[in-house]
Amino acid sequence: MKYISLLTMIIACSGAKESDTSDSETDSDTDTDSDTDTDSDTDADSDTDTDVLTVGNCSTNIDSDVPAFYQQYFRCVDISMSGDDVVISSDGLPPHLSYYYGQGHANYTDFDRTGDREDHNPNPNRIASQNHQIQIPANPVSRNLTIDTALVDREVNTSGDEYRTGTVGLALDGVSLFNSLAAPGDVIENELSTFDVYQAHPENSGNYHYHTESAGPLEVLAENGYTTSTTPGEADIEVYGILCDGTLVFGCTELDGAGPDGTELDAQNGHVHDVIDDDGINHFDDRYHVHICADTFTDFLFTPEIQYYDRCSN
């Protein structure tokens, strides 16, 4: 059985490679940060062999005209404006330990098979630097979908409203967010056994990605002073990232730390309301977002399948 799940994993993620290459076309923005970190995208392998990459020492460049939400909650990324849109760029290297860095890398750690991970086995891929870039529309337009279990069917290519494969968003730590779908004939649950302790894995181009809740983005929130715990389900606030259409990915809390109203969630744990932080600042009016909270909202445990807003720019 282990052999089969490994095989399905390789197949499942093989479709992601093509869409990732499209990310690299828009790297013209990276020259705006030349004063501090221009070499960070090219030296990933040689430098990090001696120093562990962390949310504390990663390169972060957020322009001063970028909205406060991004200033407060992201690290290890470059963020700038393009008109009214927010452009987030990242090399996708996780600023935490992972088996998938490979032995000899400073961020390498052994694959954990303790406790409920005893049936886990890694896939053969290794983390490689990427050229992620997503552009968040300033005013996303709803597709007016009814996101019910008929639409959220957990199968790829059954609806034109699914997120594309590959990178569809970025986590607070610059790591890629994938949707919740596996390749045809497979289901996401078969991928779980290859997740490292951060509940992530790389596909065959080395694009390391999250499909669900993870301590990785919570470590950014801890670094920025918003939580003491980095355990999913236990943090003071739980934000994971943002998707290309403007959908936000939260955990077991709203942005102010309150528990979400579970009675109004759709089939992928999404709902619409103002996104207000602990200081009472409203960052997004009536914004669709999803809550990944495995212990509480048990019907759906992953990043969303269906794209609520009308466009993903790249």
Ligand SMILES: [Zn+2]
């Ligand atoms: Zn995956």
Ligand SMILES: [Zn+2]
């Ligand atoms: Zn909510």
